[in-house]
Amino acid sequence: MKINWGTSIVIAFALFISFIMYFVLKVQSDSKYDNELVVEEYYKHDVHFQDEMARAQNAHDLKEKPVISVQTDGITIAFPANFSPKEIKGTVAFYRASNKKFDFQAPLSFADSASLLIPKEKFVGGEWYINMEWKYGGKSYLTKEKIYIK
Structure with missing residues (x-):
């Protein structure tokens, strides 16, 4: 054929x-x-975008900013020494873009020092997005960072 x-x-x-x-x-x-979507209810999240931008601008305007760093034993969030640890209220959210199952939130609660350690056992290796929302002195702040954990 x-x-x-x-x-x-x-x-x-x-x-x-x-x-x-x-x-x-x-x-x-x-x-x-x-x-999956990175954020559930995307459109509801988008409505509050201007408020989010104002909080991010407040954080950007700080003379001394909180520092998020990767250590061997976990992730450290350290606020400047001039911040009173007991007045800082908020949450820090960890997002894993590749898998929603690994996302979690932790409260910003400090004892005596303005430093918080999130143990490395809570993380899997790869890229993480950190959204830290907090209030201090009557103002709201938002810090967004991206880190890589080995």
């Missing part, structure tokens, strides 16, 4: 469409390829 060029093109298109459909179905059905 001889196949002409028109039949060959139709066969090539059919094979290509089958190849693409296989991958689309595999990605949609396999839980390994999780395609």
Whole structure:
């Protein structure tokens, strides 16, 4: 049986469409390829964008800013010495863009020093996004950072 060029093109298109459909179905059905949104209720989150920008500007305007650093035993969040630790109230959220299951939040609670250590056991290696929201002296602040944990 001889196949002409028109039949060959139709066969090539059919094979290509089958190849693409296989991958689309595999990605949609396999839980390994999780395609979730980073933030639930994206549109509700977007409505408060101007307030978020004001809090980020407040944090940017500080002369001495909190420092988030990766240590061997975990993540350290250190506020400047001129901040009173008992007046700092807020939360720090850790987001893992690749998997929502690893996301968690921790309260900003300090004993005597204005430093907080989050143990390394709570993290898996890779890129993390940190959103730290806090209030101090009647003002709201927001700090966003990206870190990499080995």
